[in-house]
Amino acid sequence: MVGYSHDKQDQLRRLRRIEGQVRGLQRMVEDDKYCIDVLTQVSAATSALHSVALSLLEDHLAHCVAEATIKGGPEAEAKIKEASDAIARLVRS
Template structure:
């Protein structure tokens, strides 16, 4: 079971809001809105996605990684490496 299963509904709602922001951006471009206004909305959507990603990462660490470390062994090492790689990708983006 995924670490976020308990808050799946909340995550889905959050993603729908982000989807709405992106669709709003599309409309802004289609309607020739002012560049800075579009960029402001891009920043808001980017922040929303980053916040979502951090929430998912927190749940992954609290559930998947914590569970694996309790078991120990190669699975724990793999989960820690996987989480470290995910953090590195988020930092680079």
């Protein structure tokens, strides 16, 4: 069971909204909309994606990493490393 199972439908709803934002961006470019308006919408979509990523990370830490640390051993170390790497990727993006 994955950490986000309890709010999977909420995550899917958020991702569908982002998908709609991206389609809107495509239409804006096709319609030659003003650059700043397109950039504003890119920023909004990026922010929405970051929000989803942070929510998934929070769920991962609260469930997957917490369970692994209770068990201890190499699995715990691997989960902590995996989470740390994911955080580093988010910070760089």
